[in-house]
Amino acid sequence: MRFDSNFWQAIDSRYHPELKAIAVERTIRSQEFLFQDKDPYYGFYVIRTGKFRLFNLNDAGDEATISVLGKDQTIALVPIFTGQSHNHAYCQAIEDNSFYFFDKNKFISLIKKRTDLLFSIAEMAVDFTLGFRDKYLSVILQRAEDRIIDFLRELGAETTYVKLPLAKKQLASLLDITPESLSRLLNKLKTDKILSETDGAYRINKYNFTFPSNT
Known part of the structure; x- marks a missing residue:
């Protein structure tokens, strides 16, 4: 599936310093939540170490796991382009993790000045979205x-x-x-x-x- 795109490999290395300049390094313990459903959306994340899982809950409280994400993968990148104001899933650490946080306003200001960087990020967002299509097809066809x-x-x-x-x-x-x-x-x-x-x-x-x- 397409969930495994490497953030840093997908972006021209000349932009890495600018991206890291606006990134905030953070850590999280196993089983803690990065965000929950309906939490305000502040930006996206790039995993440095460890793994996270994305999941939803139905009205009965049953979990539906969406994906497992690891090193150099992004979390909550797509809303940068959709403009949604809240998260629509749960994201939980399944190991002690470290990650970069990119504030949406700072990030949007940067990509507005760097057109080719904008296209690279948009391609990653599309790729992630297509990953959900692949997952759906795999359930039907595999x-x-x-x-x-x-x-x-x-x-x-x-x-x-x-x-x-x-x-x-x-x-x-x-x-x-x-x-x-x-x-x-x-x-x-x-x-x-x-x-x-x-x-x-x-x-x-x-x-x-x-x-x-x-x-």
């Missing part, structure tokens, strides 16, 4: 096994063992399956020798996707 493997692949499981960054209930919500199905399919993938597991971490041995990601 088998559940494919979605599990695709998620692990994005964590780097093709080259090393990775731990699941979410509780199984939260990960199942992200993958649009039940927690019971997730456990069963993980066991099946291990039995079929598609996955290896050690100390709760997984690695992909081999896999052929029935529906490729990033389409």
Whole structure:
């Protein structure tokens, strides 16, 4: 999916000093909220270390995980262009994290003076939006096994063992399956020798996707 765009790699390095000049470095502890639904929107974030999860709650209080975001990815970038005044999701740290905060007014003032920087940022916002389309299509067109493997692949499981960054209930919500199905399919993938597991971490041995990601 397109949620994994690297903020700094997507922007010409000549603009990095100007961006860091208006950025505020902050830290947050695991399980703390970066923002919650209906909080005022003040700007966006670029993750330095750790991971966050985005999720929504329905009227019954059930969580629907939207995505998991890590190093150099952006959070809440799209509202810079939509002009919304409030956040429409919850963002929670799932590790002790550090990040850059970009105040929306300072950032807008900067990109108004740097047209090519504006285009780079707009492209990232569009890419993130398309990521939601990809997620929707994957739920429709991919088998559940494919979605599990695709998620692990994005964590780097093709080259090393990775731990699941979410509780199984939260990960199942992200993958649009039940927690019971997730456990069963993980066991099946291990039995079929598609996955290896050690100390709760997984690695992909081999896999052929029935529906490729990033389409």
